[in-house]
Amino acid sequence: MVESPLQFLDVAKKFKRSKGEVQALQRLSFHLAYGRIIGLLGPDGAGKSTLMRMAAGLLLPDSGQVLVFGIDTCSPDNRIQSQIGFMPQRFGLYEDLTVQENLDLYSDLQGLNKEESQKRQQELLALTALDPFSKRYARALSGGMKQKLGLACALLRSPRLLLLDEPTVGVDPIARRELWEIIKALKEEGTTILISTAYFDEVERCDEVILLHEGQLLGQKTPGEFLSPLSNHTYLVNRKDSSRRQLQEELRFRQGVIDARIFTEGVRVLCMDLQIHPASGENWVPVPPTFEDAFVSLLGQKNVLADSPELPTHILPRHEINPEVVIEVNELKHFFGTFEAVKGVSFQVRKGQIFGLLGANGAGKTTTFRMLCGLLPASAGILRVAGVDMRRASTSARALMGYVSQKFSLYGNLSCNQNLSFFSAAYGLKGKDGRQRIDCALQEFQLSDYRDVNTDDLPLGIKQRLALACALLHDPLILFLDEPTSGVDPLARREFWQRVNGLAEGGVTILITTHFMDEAEYCDKLVLMSRGEVLAQGSPVEIRSKARNDVCSQPSMEDAFIYLIQEHEAVLRRFS
C-alpha cells in the first residue's frame, strides 16, 4: 500500500495563553490522497495554521499522531523536511536579499548540488515569471511577486507534498490567477498540495476540501459533494423599485431564508428548503449554489447579527450635510521623487455611497487613499473633502474622517477597552460623553466579551471589528477603509459588510479598497486603477459590461478586472 502524503490520527493540540488554554485542534483525523489539490477552509481560529505547522513538523501533537509519508513527525528525523515544501503565511523571505540570493539560500538548505540547483532555479524563475527581477531585493517586490518567490523557494526540491498557508492573502486577482496556474502545473507533476485559503472561488478549484471549525473536522469532500445538497436552494432575487441594499435587508429576516447577499444585479438568497418565499414585485430566478452557500449553511446558520438586528446607527446620528458631493477629486497627481505614482485621477463620491477603489498591487490605490485622508500632500490637482480643500486645510477635514488602515493600527499590548479609550481621547472625546461612546461601541460591535483582552491575542475578525469601532468613535462623515478584509475569514467579512451597509444607510460615505471581487459587488460605484491611472469607473454592472465580449458573455467582476488591466497594459506596451 502506498503511504498517504499526510495523515492525522486523532490529533489534539492545546496552546497556553496568558489567560488559560486554547484548544486549537481536537481529535482530528483525516488523510490526503496522492496528487490532488486539497483546500483547507475554515473561519479564523479554526486551527488552519496550526494544522499546517503540524504537517510541516513545526509543532508536535499533544496526543495522536501526524504522519508525513508514513513518518511520524515526532521522530527526530529530517527526512520529512526534505520531502515537503512549506510556505508560511508571511512567505519566509529575507527582504534584504535579492531574489537570486533567496533562491540560493534555500537551494543550499535543501542540499541541491550546483547543477541541480541552477537547472531548477531556471525552471522556477521561468514558471513564476520572476526571471527579469532576479537581481531585485525581495523587499522591493510587489505582494504578488513576493508570494511567487516564496512559492519558488518552497518548490526548489520538487516536494512531494506542498503546504501553502494562506498564500493569496492581500494579493490582487491577477497574481492569484497566476499562482493557480502554477499550482495546477505542479499537480500535473504529481505533487500533493494542501492549501489554506479564504477565497471561495479558490476552494472550488480544489479536488477536495477539508472544512475545519473550532479545531474539528466538519467534512472532507469534493466541492461538488459539498454543493449537491444545496441545489435548488439558491436564487437570485430582483425587485424593480428598491435598491439592492434595501432588498437584502428585507430578505435577510424573511422566514425560511438562511442568507441573503448582494450579487451582481440582485440579491442572492439561500433558502432553508426547496420552497421559495417571494413577496410582491420580486423576481426569483434559480441559480447554481456556490461554495460560499455551502460554507454559510454549514457554519453560519446562526446569523451573526441576528442578536442585534438594529445596526449600529444610533451611535451615529444621521448626518444632515448639505453638499451632496462629499469628495471631489480632479486631476489629482502624486510624485514620489520623479516617479508619478498617481497620474491625474478624477472622480466624485456622493453622500451615503459605498465607493470602491480597485486595482492590482502597486496601482496607486493606497497613495490616492492617503491623499484623500490628508496623510500625503497632493502634488497637483483639486482635492475637496466635505467641501474643504485638503491641500490647504487638511486638519479641519480630518475631524470628519474615520480611517481603518490595512493592518488596523491598533496597539497590540493594550486591551480592547484601552484602545478605545486611547482613540476617543485622540479624537478629543472627554469625560462622560467619551465613556458613553466607548460603552456604546463595546456593545454595538459585540466587543464586551473581549473588553480586557489584549489586542494581540484577538482573532483577526475581532481586531477588524475593534478597528472599525475605533474609527467610528467620533462620528465621522466619511469612512476610509484600506483593505479592511484582507486575511479576515469569510464569516467575519460578511458581518463586516453588514455593518458597512448599515453605516451607508445611515448617511456615512464609505471609501474602500479591496482585493475581493465579490466585495466589489457591494459597492455603489467603483474606480478601477492601474499604474496610477483610472481605467474605468461606474457601477459594478457598468464595469462588468465593459469586459463583455465574444469569449465571455457574462463576465464576473474578476474577469472584468483582469480583462481591463491586461488591456491597459497591452496598450502601454504598444506605446513604449
Place this chain on the structure above:
Amino acid sequence: MNSQRLRGLIRKEFLQILRDPSAIAIAFVMPVFLLLLFGYGVSLDSKHVNIAVVVDQPTPETSSFLGSLQQSPYFIPIQYPSIRIARQAVMSHHVDGIIWLRSDFSRNLLQKKLAPVGLIVNGVDANNARILEGYLQGVWQNWMNQRALDSGSPLLVPLQGQIRIWFNPALRSQDYLVPGLIAIIMTLIGALLTALVVAREWERGTMEALMASPVTMGEILVGKLVPYFIMGMGGMLLSVAMALFLFKVPLVGSFWVLLLFSTLFLLAALGMGLLISSVARNQFVAGQIAIIVTFLPAFIFDIRSTPLPIQVITHLFAARYFVASLQTLFLAGDIWPILLWNGLALIIMALFFLGVTWRRSHKRLD
C-alpha cells in the same frame, strides 16, 4: 552538520550584515566612537587645571614657589590681586581652586622652616578636588626638597614618603579605562547583535520557513555564531589597535593570551545573545535585555567599592572576568594566578550559555 547548508546560512548572514547599516555601525563605528569618547572625553586625571594664586606680599620665596607651580603639568596658575576677586573667579568657574600665600608666608618659612599655604578647592566635583589637593601637596613637597638641596642643609622631615606606583606608573586613567571598554564593545557586538538578529528571524517569520527546511537547529545556531564571532573579533582587533596606537596604552602581557581570552569571552557573549533571543522573540525586548546585561558590570569603577549584593551579582556576568583579565594583561602582564581563575570562569560561562541555548532550541515553534 551539513557543510553546504551551513555555508548557505553563513553566506546569507554576511549578506545581511553587509546590507544592514546598523549591524556595521554596531560592529565598527560604535567601537571607534566609544573609544574616542571615553578615551578622550572621560578622563579621571586632572591636568592643566586653572588655579588662582593670591600673593598678599610678594617676596623671593613666593616667586620661587610660583615658579615651581608653573612648571607642574597639573596647574595653570593665574595671579589675582586679592582673595575677594579670586573667590569670585571660583564662583564663576574660571578657576577650580585658590592658592593663598598670606603676608606672613616668607617670615614663617624662614623662621619655622614651615609655612602654611592656604588652599581653597571647589568641592562640587569631589573626586577632582581630592586629586587637586594631592597634586598641590606634591608640588609643595618638591619645592621644599629643592630649597633644602639648594641651601645645602637637609630637610628636617620626620617621615618621608617614598612612593612607587606599580603597573600604571604615569597614573593615566586611559590605561585603565580603555581595556575595560574593549570588554564592553565586545559584549555589545556579541550579545546585542546576535540577540537582535535571531529575534529578527522570529519577527519576520523567516524562522518558520528555515525550520520547515531540512536544516538542523545546530546548523542554525552555528550559522549565527560564526559570522558574529568574526565580527566580534574584528571589533576587538580594531579596539586593541586603537588602544595601542592611538591611546598608547601599553600591552605588557602577550598578544596571543589576549586573543585567547577574547575568544573565550566572545563565545560567552554570543551564547548569552543567542539565549536572550530564544527567550525574547522580539527585537525590542531582546535589545533591552542585552543592553541591561552589558552595562551591569561596572568597568570604570572598582567593583570592590560597590555594595556587597552588587559585588555578588557581578560574578554572574562574563564581562567581570574579562575586564579583570584585560586590565591584568594590558597593565601587569601574563600573571597566570589571576588569569587562570578568570579564564576558567569564562570557559564555564561560555559552556553554560552555549549549552543552555543548545538544549533550549529545538526545531519547533512552541
